[in-house]
Amino acid sequence: MTQTLADMRRDYTRDGLSEERAPDEPFVLFQQWFADAVQTEQLPVEPNVMSLATVDADGRPHCRVVLLKGLDDRGFTFFSNYESAKGQQLAASPFAALTFFWPALERQVRIEGRVERVTPQESDAYFQVRPLGSRLGAWASPQSRVIADRAELEGLLAHAEQRFLDQAPECPPHWGGYRLLPERIEFWQGRASRLHDRLNYRLRDGAWLRERLAP
Numbered sequence: 001m002t003q004t005l006a007d008m009r010r011d012y013t014r015d016g017l018s019e020e021r022a023p024d025e026p027f028v029l030f031q032q033w034f035a036d037a038v039q040t041e042q043l044p045v046e047p048n049v050m051s052l053a054t055v056d057a058d059g060r061p062h063c064r065v066v067l068l069k070g071l072d073d074r075g076f077t078f079f080s081n082y083e084s085a086k087g088q089q090l091a092a093s094p095f096a097a098l099t100f101f102w103p104a105l106e107r108q109v110r111i112e113g114r115v116e117r118v119t120p121q122e123s124d125a126y127f128q129v130r131p132l133g134s135r136l137g138a139w140a141s142p143q144s145r146v147i148a149d150r151a152e153l154e155g156l157l158a159h160a161e162q163r164f165l166d167q168a169p170e171c172p173p174h175w176g177g178y179r180l181l182p183e184r185i186e187f188w189q190g191r192a193s194r195l196h197d198r199l200n201y202r203l204r205d206g207a208w209l210r211e212r213l214a215p
Contacts, residue, residue, distance in 0.1 A: 012106040012190025017197035025208055026185040026201035027073055030109060033187070034071075037102040051099040052078065057092040068100075069126060070118075075181040076111060077118060079126060081143035083174045090115050096180055106190035113182040123176030128168075135169040136160045186213070 023029050037047035048068040055061050062085065070077030076098060080086055090096065098111040127135060140157040147153055160169070182203070189197040198213040 011192050012196070013192050014106045015189055016191060017187060017189035017199055019199070019210070019212065022187070022199050022210065024210065026182070026187075026210075027071075029187060029199075030185065031071070033102070033105070033107060033109065034100075036105055037100075037107075040104045041102055042104065045103070047100075047102065049100070050076075050078075051101075052086065053097040053099075054086055054089040055093050055095075056089045062086070062089060068098075070122075070177070070179070075113065075179045077122075077177050077179045079123070079175070079177045081138070081141070081175050082117075084143035086144075090178065098180060108188040110184075110186040110188070111180065111182050112184045113180050115178050115180050118177035118179050120171075120176065124171040126177060127171035127175070132169075136164065138175045139163070139169060139172055191215070 034047060041047050046067070049065055050068055051063055052066045053061060053063045064086065066078045066080065068076055069079055082091075094115045095113070096115045098109075100107075100109040100111075102108070127138070130138075136157060137160075139160040141153065142156070184200065184202050186198060186200045191197055194215060196215040198215060200211050200213050202209045202211070
């Protein structure tokens with residue numbers, strides 16, 4: 001390595017985040033920041049990439065990257081196999097955390113809250129707009145389960161292709177959406193000398209309370 005880990009650092013000087021510029025509702029600010037990310041971030045960075053953290057029945061944390069596929073005033077929606085590891089964890093403990101990081105903007109958003117399944121109609125509506133290969137993959141992959149090798153997965157895909165040779169794949173009963181209903185949303189804007197701006201929104205008695213956190 002030409003540079004040690006201790007020497008790897010970047011000073012953040014692009015922008016700031018003040019209470020005067022922040023709206024009372026966190027969804028308004030998130031939509032503003034997300035629009036900025038869509039305009040600013042460059043591929044292969046996808047602005048809707050987010051880390052999803054869950055805990056299993058033993059209280060052990062798990063984290064992985066998923067894609068935001070829906071956003072409204074109820075919450076943040078993503079899709080997965082309900083029988084996957086994350087699906088089992090959410091069934092055991094229906095709470096999760098999301099993290100977005102947009103490096104070009106020097107911004108991060110952390111979201112915490114309860115998770116619920118979306119309606120079957122919502123899952124089906126999204127499933128039908130996915131590419132055909134992704135729809136077949138949802139039927140083929142026993143997500144998170146141990147398989148022998150790549151050939152086994154390709155065999156499962158071939159079986160799904162044959163099954164739906166003459167018809168469009170419908171949404172599998174084991175696949176669908178989750179919506180995280182936020183109880184806390186923190187907006188982080190990088191600043192110089194690690195004195196970052198952190199505005200935290202907490203849901204209290206049905207209303208959002210905004211507060212500043214020390215970096």
